[in-house]
Amino acid sequence: MFSHKYFGKELGHLIGGKSVPPHSDQMMPSFNPATGEVLAYIPEGTAEDVNLAVAAARKAFEGPWSEWLPWERHRLFMRIYEVIEQNFDELAYLTTLDIGTPITKTLGMKQYALKAITYFATQTTNIGGQTLPNNIGTGVMTMTVKAPVGVIGGILPWNVPLVGLWWLLGGTLATGCTIVLKPAEYATMTILRLVELLYEAGLPEGVVNVVAGRGGVVGQALAEHNDVDRVVFTGSVQAGRKVIMASASNVKRVQVELGGKSPDIVFADAPMELAVPGAAMAVYNNCGQVCTAGTRLFVERKAHNEFVDKLVKFSRQMRIGPGIAHDTDMGPLISQGQLDRVMSYVDGAAPEGATLVTGGKRLGGDLSQGYFVEPTIFCDVRPEMTIAREEIFGPVISVIPFDTEEEALRLANETEYGLGGAVWTQDLSKAMRMINRVKAGTFWVNCYDWMDAGVGMNGYKLSGYGGKGGPTHMDNFLYQKSVYINHTYSGDVPPVGAGLRA
Structure with a gap:
């Protein structure tokens, strides 16, 4: 120990x-x-x-x-x-x-x-x-x-x-x-x-x-x-x-x-072997306690059911436990207060019409003394719901379907935050359109939350200003x-203020 x-x-x-x-x-x-x-x-x-x-x-x-x-x-x-x-x-x-x-x-x-x-x-x-x-x-x-x-x-x-x-x-x-x-x-x-x-x-x-x-x-x-x-x-x-x-x-x-409510957009042509674990860990990483977490998961409708099934399977295979154990995939929330906050969002989602498809419970048994909650996924989420608008800072995914690229863009940008975002697709042109039009300071394509000090990250809208890292x-x-040096020491020096506009 x-x-x-x-x-x-x-x-x-x-x-x-x-x-x-x-x-x-x-x-x-x-x-x-x-x-x-x-x-x-x-x-x-x-x-x-x-x-x-x-x-x-x-x-x-x-x-x-x-x-x-x-x-x-x-x-x-x-x-x-x-x-x-x-x-x-x-x-x-x-x-x-x-x-x-x-x-x-x-x-x-x-x-x-x-x-x-x-x-x-x-x-x-x-x-x-x-x-x-x-x-x-x-x-x-x-x-x-x-x-x-x-x-x-x-x-x-x-x-x-x-x-x-x-x-x-x-x-x-x-x-x-x-x-x-x-x-x-x-x-x-x-x-x-x-x-x-x-x-x-x-x-x-x-x-x-x-x-x-x-x-x-x-x-x-x-x-x-x-x-x-x-x-x-x-x-x-x-x-x-x-x-x-x-x-x-x-x-x-x-x-x-500041905060984030980042859009994670999955098109039907996405590389599923990357997109499923990528979208999951975009939220479950650090038990969802990451400002850039992709908690608003937009999935193209024709791939929605298949993608959610795979996402649920991945979530249920996550090993939850003390972080000190080398086989743990997801540890606890930081405090009792944060646990209470996360559970208040989970408990409030169904009354607004969201459907819980996996998770949603605090873990008991040997883990009852810690602040553990299951990886949680909600479907039938509408953009106006609380879990789709407010930063939860916990392992809670809101899945929202879309039909067209324009709808995905509109939904992605319907937030007061602008910290991060991602798209999963094999279509480079589509990816570039998302990069240019999603209003976020940091953006990923077929990956999530990659970070390098030489490239940095930025915020937009309520997510803040003044980037970190990069050139x-x-x-x-x-x-x-601004420095002005008179190096002639001659009588030809212009009078003070000569370089200013009248």
């Missing part, structure tokens, strides 16, 4: 490279969602803790870290690569016990993490501006340069700590920014341990800080803080709106990734200066 130095302990924040006791003596339990047992106790951070962490981050940003050259930051990434590679199994098991994701999945995140570290390492030496022509005079040189924006506030979700963290750490370390992280209450241990490993790799004091606690306190304090230059939030639409409003205190930069990712951590 996996054990860890954190288990049974009261943990502290990680500020200035050291474990720091919380300003308040209030602690909250961190539960194993598979058993309901307490793993450790997490500090309930306060605004005072945030002030201390932001001050440490600002000191590091203005101090020696600001003098690190690109090649030195690149070398740090390479040391981080080695440390994370050597300790990834520990992080994977800790994450599995912390949030319930099957160990085969968390161990499988190793390659993603290492590839992300490698990608962001390359970006350290890939930051530059431009020399630009001007209409002022031959004695003037004009150009742009890019500089780190400063202290970042990162408010993290609990569902994918081993993956989601690198979107923030990569940009922060590559550009020379510093950061204060607020982990989710349910996934604090993974973040604390991972940041400890960064310091073991040689990270300077104060560059990355962690303040644990509740979103309404720590997250709010970060979003409001006048010495935080940029805030990044992943979570619900309701909480995202509060972050956006709080950011107005100093008009800080904001990036938000423009570093710009989120930089600001641009």
Whole structure:
């Protein structure tokens, strides 16, 4: 059985490279969602803790870290690569016990993490501006340069700590920014341990800080803080709106990734050997607790019955159990509260006219102490039903039939969200039409939820703004200066403002 130095302990924040006791003596339990047992106790951070962490981050940003050259930051990434590679199994098991994701999945995140570290390492030496022509005079040189924006506030979700963290750490370390992280209450241990490993790799004091606690306190304090230059939030639409409003205190930069209700479109000509497991795991992955989950499954009517039969068969073969078991396909939901939420949607679907074809029950027996629910499929779902409109964040699929390509597009776009989407077809022209017309920031063809740091992901509509990863990712951590250089030192210099319109 996996054990860890954190288990049974009261943990502290990680500020200035050291474990720091919380300003308040209030602690909250961190539960194993598979058993309901307490793993450790997490500090309930306060605004005072945030002030201390932001001050440490600002000191590091203005101090020696600001003098690190690109090649030195690149070398740090390479040391981080080695440390994370050597300790990834520990992080994977800790994450599995912390949030319930099957160990085969968390161990499988190793390659993603290492590839992300490698990608962001390359970006350290890939930051530059431009020399630009001007209409002022031959004695003037004009150009742009890019500089780190400063202290970042990162408010993290609990569902994918081993993956989601690198979107923030990569940009922060590559550009020379510093950061204060607020982990989710349910996934604090993974973040604390991972940041400890960064310091073991040689990270300077104060560059990355962690303040644990509740979103309404720590997250709010970060979003409001006048010495935080940029805030990044992943979570619900309701909480995202509060972050956006709080950011107005100093008009800080904001990036938000919010909810999703992604359309997954299956045409009759789809490669069924890919589409059936692909559509299933687009929802069952991480027990449906993924923002991009393809919970609105649109199936062309002439393939509907066959596809649903195969989907039900696949669902019933899923092995449900504690994530720590290597034969588990789907683990528990994160908490009792999330279980209650998911079951409220399941229980409310039939009264609205949906037909339950498989699943729909909380698991008992040996699993009764955990937060387990069966993989669930509803048919006869209409677009206006609650389960087809609202984000459930659980393993619940709503199957909606369609007859034509135009109908599929209309149904796919009838949502206030726009995070992800997918199409399954062997017709390339049809796939391209879907890519161009489905309103989503990230889109997959004959696959689902594939992700690469060098390509990234984006949101649209209520799903947020400010993409993660890809060629423009570093710009989120930089600001641009326009520079004018008088290199003649002669009396021929135009008067101030000469280049401006009258």
